[in-house]
Amino acid sequence: MNAKNADTTVETPPEDLTREQLLGMYRRMRLIRGFEDTAKERFEAGEIAGFLHLSQGQEAVPVGVCSALGPRDYITSTHRGHGDVIAKGCEVKRMFAELYGRATGYCKGKGGSMHIADFSQGIIGATGIVSGSLPTSVGIGLGIKQRGGDEVVVCFFGDGATAEGGFHEALNLASLWQVPVIFVCQNNLYGLSQPWEKTAYKCDLVARVATYHIPGECVDGMDVIAVHRAARRAVERARSGGGPGFIEAKTYRFLGHYVGDPALYMPAEEREAWRKRDAIVKLRGQLLAWGYLTEAEDEAMGAEVAAELQAGVEYAKASPLAAPETALEELYVHFDYLGNPR
């Protein structure tokens, strides 16, 4: 964490962000938190199948980053992607519909929690393969460059992904080709059960990435404004042809790796300490202090978010299940799954 972020703790509101923007970010973070809490509850009630990798605690990272993006920009995400895709614009009702295996889900029940995509908003999708999205993101960047566009692509990944070969290959290619990709490492200090310092020996990621001549910043991932600013810098640079960027956001996963993981490997004191740094609480405090939010407004927003989530779950439950035989559809554009031409 570097000094750049210190400014967000001061008492005067930031000059580079409007009240609306800040409230929007706050609401989005709450929506993510609420989505994750609701999903957990519904999963534990047995209504949702599969795995659920939740991101409570990390909300400031996707929201800080995606608030620096435009609607035509792209993101890619991971197994822990709910927050990323909500931050970029996914509607919770269609996400719930996906988790409930409904025809109205983003992927019509075929993808589930780990693979939510909304191409119409540049949400190219999440991959369940650790590091799998890094090379793909370079390709999106290359495609943008080829067509002379000014979009950027943000590639979200975890600290665990930095040990994979694809991390290195993607950085090297992005650097050689100077594509508009912003690599955002959500360093939540764990890759499944393994603490970050066991993944990479005394690693300073920003310094490692600098050997590819990719400018990087390490930011406090519990400070949405700090994340947003770092993202804005990287996005502006990439958009104007300045090539790839890198952000390491130090954050924390409040819960286990997946729902059901007792996470015995996370020391209780550590969990406590990070809980106290909750980015949502922090921003709330700032908004109140700056006079951007009253307690009453805050409560109203909470109710609104709760209603949206509630409605989302209802929408999902009321939607028709994806018909079983649709399992055989949408594999190829030009052929059915047996290879008969359409």
Added chain:
Amino acid sequence: MNAKNADTTVETPPEDLTREQLLGMYRRMRLIRGFEDTAKERFEAGEIAGFLHLSQGQEAVPVGVCSALGPRDYITSTHRGHGDVIAKGCEVKRMFAELYGRATGYCKGKGGSMHIADFSQGIIGATGIVSGSLPTSVGIGLGIKQRGGDEVVVCFFGDGATAEGGFHEALNLASLWQVPVIFVCQNNLYGLSQPWEKTAYKCDLVARVATYHIPGECVDGMDVIAVHRAARRAVERARSGGGPGFIEAKTYRFLGHYVGDPALYMPAEEREAWRKRDAIVKLRGQLLAWGYLTEAEDEAMGAEVAAELQAGVEYAKASPLAAPETALEELYVHFDYLGNPR
């Protein structure tokens, strides 16, 4: 190339190497050069099948490195591995036998130029997959550590391999586990047709490797003494439990990627300039200047090497071809190739 190597150009003989050692290194370099020249000639005459990736120009690297190894130490190598395995102790006659597809070849005709191995000398073999040997070498290092041995393993690879994910994964694991592996990058400035600066953007390899906390040196690969000293430092450290090391040896491939490659991508002036820096010529000059070698001795050595090569080719040609049906043998230890138990 750094200052450390400057000392090898002075007029007084080095104190850390005996005349015998230096003459041994010189002879070994000549043997490799002669092997490569002979193999090329025999290949062009149609006597040898497959590909031939030759290493004329690079001899100082394997010889400098392997002269710092003991017989129980290990090496792994690449598609361009003749020099590496000769430097570690392979006999040219059994190498020729391999190239000629004879039963007396190191791999009984099954491996060929790209896969020569001699487990009895710790020559674990060459892989034709660029970067394929890097993770394997970490495993050899780990195995050594597990059994409490004091051997080291040298992993030879090219500059091209540094763009592969396996490079990063291997460095990271070697660093985490502090295994006795010395990664030796023979940076001959080309990966097939692609110049090094197109492989990695402004890359300082030693600096990149330092981000894994692996000590590295960049040496003049045309100076066998400089290479040897860097290797000795790394070997001593690794042998005494100091963990992995890295050497980048700047060298040059005098010929094309494989026999038959016109290498149009290598500028003529560049080739000329590097030819003038021939490591064999340099060492010869030093040996003469230091009084370690007379012109007559040099000539005698040349004749001896030529005779060894000549005898090697004859041995190969006189050896029986590997019997065709042996193609079905030696796949499994416990089963024949159809799965019938032995």
Added chain:
Amino acid sequence: MAVREITYREALKEAMREEMLRDETVFLIGEDIADPHGGSYKVTAGLSTEFGLDRVIQTPISEQGFIGTAVGAALIGRRPIAEILYIDFCTMAMDQIVNQAAKIRYMSGGQAKVPLVIRTQGGMGRSSAAQHAQSLEAWFVHTPGLLVAMPSTPYDAKGLLKTAIRLDDPVIFIEHKLLYNTKGPVPEEEYTIPFGVADVKREGRDCTVVATSRTVLMTLAAAETLEREGISVEVVDPRTLFPLDVDTIVASVKKTSRLVVVHEAVERCGFGAEVVAQVAEKAYGYVDAPIVRVCAPSVPAPFARQLEDYVMVDEKKIADKVRRLVRGEI
């Protein structure tokens, strides 16, 4: 012989533990396998506590790196058991598995031994979606130099894993995510099961079903149902896909004159095709009906339960196919 009922998970763990005690060169390597996590499917739980972190080595998320590490260690005489959590992630290490582990012995003219076991698991049934529910055994059976085991019961799991660990050839050892909690009898005493010996899990007269992994259990259940209908099914579990005990399969087909091959992997170019091809050649003239397969249709695994159920092999699909075949409706 004293026999207890234990789970498939416990059977696997016992195999590893016994071999680790017997031979100090045996070690485990993989992601998240050490305590307190003890592996995501808990197969290795407790072993790092018992044997220490030098024998149960955790690795960063680097499949290419740690499989390569295991190959290298095996090459100098260590006996690594590497765990790839999902067979889907083998895609990250295919070069080390296929071009290095499988080929080094052959390429070196028999100099190398690669006493490596790669434990992994596959299969559908947990709504894990496309990247966590594949059954990729056919790739490895198609790779000369590898041995492939796929146990269906706790007994087989333990006996085959112990053999795998002792063999000097690389073994891909494929478990099933829905078998870990299944129970079965396992002797207290030490035993091993040779590779290449099929197990006739049920004898029958009317139709031979060759099934692998969890589909063996489904087939046994289907056979019960069919028995009540007067159809007698012989269930052959090859246990190792390579070496494959073709003799037992062919002998069974010669007896029943009908063959159905079952697996969870997608049908196209799956292991079942190889079984059919071997029988179509070696039992020609003995087969009195089309040879059919019950496999997943060739689509990725979908997420939603009803979609996954639709594509996944189950007892009913197997019973239907056998019934129709025996009745001459196919």
Added chain:
Amino acid sequence: MAVREITYREALKEAMREEMLRDETVFLIGEDIADPHGGSYKVTAGLSTEFGLDRVIQTPISEQGFIGTAVGAALIGRRPIAEILYIDFCTMAMDQIVNQAAKIRYMSGGQAKVPLVIRTQGGMGRSSAAQHAQSLEAWFVHTPGLLVAMPSTPYDAKGLLKTAIRLDDPVIFIEHKLLYNTKGPVPEEEYTIPFGVADVKREGRDCTVVATSRTVLMTLAAAETLEREGISVEVVDPRTLFPLDVDTIVASVKKTSRLVVVHEAVERCGFGAEVVAQVAEKAYGYVDAPIVRVCAPSVPAPFARQLEDYVMVDEKKIADKVRRLVRGEI
């Protein structure tokens, strides 16, 4: 139609060149494909000079990275043709091919299109040894979401590659290292060949041989020999392994009542097994002899000529097998 004789290499290059001229979103990406090297098999020679280095993108040795790059670019509407120099090196990019390219459309519920072609080559015959002579098509046929083409002639190569480039689905396009210099008639005029349509390369009565890639040429030569002996062979070249034109194969087998399947890949779990399995199911009752395969024995490719010749499929091995089958000796 004006028809010239050109090589397989030229046919491939023409296909790429024409499509690059027709559609500016088509681009090439791969190692060493640009001039002056122009690709190690020279298939792309000249294209970077004509289209520039933005359309013919050279990459460092990073198969995972550049295949992933191609996937990403395809996802936003570009049409990459990626070259993996040897199919053996696909092992470095299996995750991007199998878990990403093949599955993204399905996983996203049909939102994605992946108009990606991966050109690569396989096969034995050049003493390239174990890591440069594999034939791994079966892996990709076993992967739902991919299409797989394997042309045997210049005509097919050009027509199929043009189709592959225009399709919105990912295609694994597998060439053969010993076909590049073969010549054949190719029209001057534009044409394409649909995927999923087999080509009966020779009509015959006594035996159907399904062969792929270079083994089609070997089979045609064997058929000539056998014709002189009075044995009439029908040679079916599926051209695309998926979609597979089963109807043409089954119709042929129903006519000849005998089937031999030929490919260079190792036999065990190869593509041939799938063909046998389909026929054993769909042409049951029409086959009058064991169905046999002529493939490489399941060992890695050895280096030495005499060893490689021993394992490699050739005209003689094909002729022998067909002859014995037709004579009832198998």
